[in-house]
Amino acid sequence: MAVPPTRPALRERYDRKQRTVLATAAQLFAQRGYQRTSVGDLTEATGLAAGGLYHYIGSKEQLLIRICDELMDPLLEQAEAIVATDEPPEVQLRALVRAWVAHVEQHRHHMLVFQQERHTIEREPQWRLVRGKRKAFERLLEQLLERGEQAGTLRFADRQLALLGLLAMVNYTPQWYRPGGRLSAQQVADGYCDLLLDGHRA
Amino acid sequence: MAVPPTRPALRERYDRKQRTVLATAAQLFAQRGYQRTSVGDLTEATGLAAGGLYHYIGSKEQLLIRICDELMDPLLEQAEAIVATDEPPEVQLRALVRAWVAHVEQHRHHMLVFQQERHTIEREPQWRLVRGKRKAFERLLEQLLERGEQAGTLRFADRQLALLGLLAMVNYTPQWYRPGGRLSAQQVADGYCDLLLDGHRA
Amino acid sequence: MAVPPTRPALRERYDRKQRTVLATAAQLFAQRGYQRTSVGDLTEATGLAAGGLYHYIGSKEQLLIRICDELMDPLLEQAEAIVATDEPPEVQLRALVRAWVAHVEQHRHHMLVFQQERHTIEREPQWRLVRGKRKAFERLLEQLLERGEQAGTLRFADRQLALLGLLAMVNYTPQWYRPGGRLSAQQVADGYCDLLLDGHRA
Amino acid sequence: MAVPPTRPALRERYDRKQRTVLATAAQLFAQRGYQRTSVGDLTEATGLAAGGLYHYIGSKEQLLIRICDELMDPLLEQAEAIVATDEPPEVQLRALVRAWVAHVEQHRHHMLVFQQERHTIEREPQWRLVRGKRKAFERLLEQLLERGEQAGTLRFADRQLALLGLLAMVNYTPQWYRPGGRLSAQQVADGYCDLLLDGHRA
DNA sequence: TATGAATGAGCCTTCATTCAT
DNA sequence: CATGAATGAAGGCTCATTCAT
Numbered sequence: 009m010a011v012p013p014t015r016p017a018l019r020e021r022y023d024r025k026q027r028t029v030l031a032t033a034a035q036l037f038a039q040r041g042y043q044r045t046s047v048g049d050l051t052e053a054t055g056l057a058a059g060g061l062y063h064y065i066g067s068k069e070q071l072l073i074r075i076c077d078e079l080m081d082p083l084l085e086q087a088e089a090i091v092a093t094d095e096p097p098e099v100q101l102r103a104l105v106r107a108w109v110a111h112v113e114q115h116r117h118h119m120l121v122f123q124q125e126r127h128t129i130e131r132e133p134q135w136r137l138v139r140g141k142r143k144a145f146e147r148l149l150e151q152l153l154e155r156g157e158q159a160g161t162l163r164f165a166d167r168q169l170a171l172l173g174l175l176a177m178v179n180y181t182p183q184w185y186r187p188g189g190r191l192s193a194q195q196v197a198d199g200y201c202d203l204l205l206d207g208h209r210a
Numbered sequence: 211m212a213v214p215p216t217r218p219a220l221r222e223r224y225d226r227k228q229r230t231v232l233a234t235a236a237q238l239f240a241q242r243g244y245q246r247t248s249v250g251d252l253t254e255a256t257g258l259a260a261g262g263l264y265h266y267i268g269s270k271e272q273l274l275i276r277i278c279d280e281l282m283d284p285l286l287e288q289a290e291a292i293v294a295t296d297e298p299p300e301v302q303l304r305a306l307v308r309a310w311v312a313h314v315e316q317h318r319h320h321m322l323v324f325q326q327e328r329h330t331i332e333r334e335p336q337w338r339l340v341r342g343k344r345k346a347f348e349r350l351l352e353q354l355l356e357r358g359e360q361a362g363t364l365r366f367a368d369r370q371l372a373l374l375g376l377l378a379m380v381n382y383t384p385q386w387y388r389p390g391g392r393l394s395a396q397q398v399a400d401g402y403c404d405l406l407l408d409g410h411r412a
Numbered sequence: 413m414a415v416p417p418t419r420p421a422l423r424e425r426y427d428r429k430q431r432t433v434l435a436t437a438a439q440l441f442a443q444r445g446y447q448r449t450s451v452g453d454l455t456e457a458t459g460l461a462a463g464g465l466y467h468y469i470g471s472k473e474q475l476l477i478r479i480c481d482e483l484m485d486p487l488l489e490q491a492e493a494i495v496a497t498d499e500p501p502e503v504q505l506r507a508l509v510r511a512w513v514a515h516v517e518q519h520r521h522h523m524l525v526f527q528q529e530r531h532t533i534e535r536e537p538q539w540r541l542v543r544g545k546r547k548a549f550e551r552l553l554e555q556l557l558e559r560g561e562q563a564g565t566l567r568f569a570d571r572q573l574a575l576l577g578l579l580a581m582v583n584y585t586p587q588w589y590r591p592g593g594r595l596s597a598q599q600v601a602d603g604y605c606d607l608l609l610d611g612h613r614a
Numbered sequence: 615m616a617v618p619p620t621r622p623a624l625r626e627r628y629d630r631k632q633r634t635v636l637a638t639a640a641q642l643f644a645q646r647g648y649q650r651t652s653v654g655d656l657t658e659a660t661g662l663a664a665g666g667l668y669h670y671i672g673s674k675e676q677l678l679i680r681i682c683d684e685l686m687d688p689l690l691e692q693a694e695a696i697v698a699t700d701e702p703p704e705v706q707l708r709a710l711v712r713a714w715v716a717h718v719e720q721h722r723h724h725m726l727v728f729q730q731e732r733h734t735i736e737r738e739p740q741w742r743l744v745r746g747k748r749k750a751f752e753r754l755l756e757q758l759l760e761r762g763e764q765a766g767t768l769r770f771a772d773r774q775l776a777l778l779g780l781l782a783m784v785n786y787t788p789q790w791y792r793p794g795g796r797l798s799a800q801q802v803a804d805g806y807c808d809l810l811l812d813g814h815r816a
Numbered sequence: 817t818a819t820g821a822a823t824g825a826g827c828c829t830t831c832a833t834t835c836a837t
Numbered sequence: 838c839a840t841g842a843a844t845g846a847a848g849g850c851t852c853a854t855t856c857a858t
Contacts, residue, residue: 015840040333041330044330046826047827047828048826056842059831059842059845060842061843063841067828067829068828120329127242128246165401169393169401169402169405172383175382176382177378180378181374181378183328190370195368196371203405203406215817248853250851261820261854261855262819263818264855270852415820417821422819422821426821429821445734448649452847460821460822462823462824463850472849472850531645532650535645570801573805573806573809576787576790577779577809580783580786581779583782583786584782603771603772603779604779607779607809652830652831652832653832654832664840664841664842665838668834818858820858822857825851826851827852828848828850829847829848829849830847831847831848833843833845834842835844837842
């Protein structure tokens, strides 16, 4: 099992290396799929031998969990910060979607892996924590839309469907987005919001 | 390799059995994922032994290809029929999305598998045909939106983004839709169209 | 997992082959130890490839469990038959020890494995059944000694110690006994009984 | 390789630590078995890291050898001292068995390990020395019984079988003996001797 | 058609050991 | 003395597939 060292200096070196391993793995997983990527592929890509690799990952599945955490933790944190502000719901929503799309695009690989392995995440008990984070984020979004409607600044033909549509669009983004393309992450985010809100503005 | 019988009576029995095998496999794949479903799982679920199963599937990958074909072929056919009508683009679009969502929901399992294995489909040479069907469908959609804009009946802040948003929403549908739920497939389809079109109507 | 066939003819063939696999494995385990014998050693010795071997064993540990069962089941059966007779305790005891030593010597390999892996058997939950058989046999022996004392035909300075001594001697036998040696199994059995009983006869 | 320090003060500290490592290892080996105990288990139990541990053990196998030596060396020494006395054989035998049982019980863990790994000890060349000590002890016992018979004070139905029985009983003792139980080590030793000798006394 | 025994490459992981620090 | 990162061979096991029956 991967037991990180306790002495601060070593701990830092360990964490740094672990992050590069995670990034390399996320990229491979995104390209070939988690299942089709063997530990052999990972050793080759990281330059570590099998044993050395396991120093940092614990197991192939724990590696996947860590990748998902690296995706969800900062996203949740940002989202919570945004909804904690005093801004009106529509402003919060647009800010949140911008942050979300930006995050998703900076973590394209993580996100692709997350989506590909979604059926695993939703079914297996060892994924409960990750699942919980996904649910927390969606709940937060939902409540934001709800507050917007209650405040009268947002209105949806069907709030639930709007939420699902937004989730779909943002989650799907990494499948086509290429950095440096025609649209910036911000433009994409604003475009999504416009689709959601334009027809229903007061 | 699966060599279907030629005499009509036998052929029919063979096809019937093959369809049940496909349906069973699609369900398992949707639940556990294609990779995590072993041929052993398939034998158990179908009641056939390994050898018997291979009469109907050829190989595990051919089975997956057939599932994708079963999803894409009738969809493409319907879509082509719709765009071949004389209706104005907006009407065609709404009809197409209705047909599409209905199809996707009747083939939930197929669709979930298709999405899960998307990275394989997009990368491997032996998936060229399936990939071509997906592209043809998207092209057809794109051209429909384009015609709508040229006709002046549809307008999008960003046509490409609208297309991607629509693809995202419909493709994501099987992940949450449960038959008999609050919304019918038609309502869902109309809801998606409204999101896409409402803000931009003349 | 090893799923034995259900059709009688095939089942018989399966069982026959499984027994030869068990015998081969028991011999290897006895010589090199369970842990030091790799599955590779087993494939080599059985002539089966890895997959074929697993058809019959389920897992390396299940193989070990089966070996222990093959040792304990017939022994317990014989012992129960003997104590169910009308013979006086001393006669039953001598008969039981004879049967026991004979069995142990016909299953030298099984017995050596059983003794070597005893710490596993006594500690791990998945060994509860095997453990139960061992305990049942010892209990049966203990009760036999007890009945002998109550009947007045046997007397021990310390019954518990006598029982432990007998267990020790018989269990240790496969470590030195070679068939065709100076002593027959029967002579060995009688020798053990004499040590136990001679000093204490009425 | 473990190179102990030469300066006396350091050497003493080194030896003290080494003895605690040996004791810890013996206990773990006795509980889980030598093979099933990983060096990782040892580092955890000793509180040393891998490198530090290797200063004291040289290798996992050398550690096992040391444990066996710690068991056999003082035992052989005591036994040789006893047979060098002028006492008659029966007295020597009883004294030896007492010392032996006491030793075995003070080194329960060592003894359990020794017995578990017996097949290794008996087969591998690097175990020649340990094997030699075991043989020397048994030879010494055998000669003692022989002298007793020649002197006419001991008589056995079968001397060889008596010897084997005695070995079996004492070696088996650590599997059931718990300090503070109903019987003291001395009582156990005397019990064994009685079984061996009572039936055959003049 | 259908069975199930058999293959064998490949998988994930463990582990005793070494060595730079 | 001690750490812990790193090695790499070996381990047990799975699985898509084939084939004699």
